[in-house]
Amino acid sequence: MRAWGAVLGGLVLVLVVLTGCAGPYQYYEGTGVHDATAAEVAGAWENxxxxxxxxxKDGTAQVEALDGSDFAFEDGWRLFGTGTWRLADEKGGQRVWLELTKRTKVTTRSPSPSPSPSAVPVAPTPTADPPSVYSWGFYVRRDQRDELELFFFVGDPDIGNTYVVSREAESSTEAP
Incomplete structure (x- = not known):
């Protein structure tokens, strides 16, 4: 009986360890949005x-100060340049796939505000060589007003932090 208890305890421990590192992003299946059109996605987005x-609308894109997704966000670089985009309808919902094909500039993200007045803000440490080409996969969701938002996950996937861009205030569905 003790042997079965040890085996069962071992199995439970293995399951806890395997699922303990599984954050929200690792099991994220999408937003369920399937009704956005490319014309609705076209335009200027900001954060x-x-x-x-x-x-x-022609599938080209202009990128200004866009951070890396997932763990690349922690490197602190921000990319500028041109590329292409497309709207894809996947099982869990729609995604905008953005490809930076020509990098024109790189900057670094400013330090985050300090949590307290006595704390010293720490600037991210950029990688030695930020990428010259890069890809983002933005999830498409609708806010409370039924307006589109685009987002991707940043940092440690166990935490589930998102990087959201919203329609630019002056932008309409008519993209330049």
Whole structure:
């Protein structure tokens, strides 16, 4: 009986270890949005960090200060350049696939605000050589007003932090 208890305890321990590192991103299947059109996605997108992404109707894109996704976000670089994009309808929902094909500039992200006045902000350490080409997979979701938002995960996947870009205030579905 003790042997069975040890085996069962061992199996439970293995399952806990295997599932303990599985954060929200690792099992994320998408937003369930399947009704967005390429014309609706085309336009200018921004976030509060100064990122700007222009998705043109002809499938070309302009990228300004866009951070890396997943663990690359922690490297602190921000890319500028041109590329292509496409809207894909996948099982879990739609995604915008953005490819930076020509990098024109690289900057680094500013340090995050300190959590307290006495804390010293720490700037991210950029990698020695930021990528000259890069790909992002933005998930497509709708906000409370039924407006589109695009996002991807950043940092440690166990945490589930998202990087959200919203329609630029002056932008319409008519992209430049």
């Amino acid at each position: 509060i960090e100064g990122t700007r992404v222009v998705l043109r």
